[in-house]
Every structure is written in structure tokens, then in C-alpha cells.
Amino acid sequence: MSRVGYGTCPECGDVPGHMVDEGIGPYEFWGAKGVHHDWIPECDLCGETMTEFEEGPFDA
Numbered sequence: 001m002s003r004v005g006y007g008t009c010p011e012c013g014d015v016p017g018h019m020v021d022e023g024i025g026p027y028e029f030w031g032a033k034g035v036h037h038d039w040i041p042e043c044d045l046c047g048e049t050m051t052e053f054e055e056g057p058f059d060a
């Protein structure tokens with residue numbers, strides 16, 4: 001599953017982007033299990049972190 005949308009890239013301006021999960025994923029801490037997610041919007045063109053982002057379904 002991909003999360004895509006539109007946003008503002010500091011390098012490219014208003015361009016399409018996608019969310020990337022930079023979380024650490026599954027973890028266990030003193031027997032407590034969890035999954036850490038840290039979703040960050042990234043430019044489709046240069047990979048820079050976007051300053052504005054709006055997730056869309058654009059494939060409808």
C-alpha cells in the first residue's frame with residue numbers, strides 16, 4: 001500500500017509526493033510489544049522532505 005499526495009518541496013515547488021515510514025518498526029520493550037511508525041512526506045522528484053503535504057487518493 002502506498003500513500004501518495006501533493007505537497008510543497010523546498011527544491012521543486014508544488015509537486016507530487018509520497019509518505020515514507022521512517023519509524024523503527026516492530027519493537028519490544030520490557031515485554032511490551034508495539035510497532036513504531038513515523039510517516040514523513042517525501043518529494044517524488046528529489047526525495048527531499050516536503051514542507052507541506054496533503055494525502056490524497058488520486059488514483060480514483
Ligand SMILES: [Zn+2]
Nearest residue numbers: 009012043046
Ligand atoms: Zn523535490
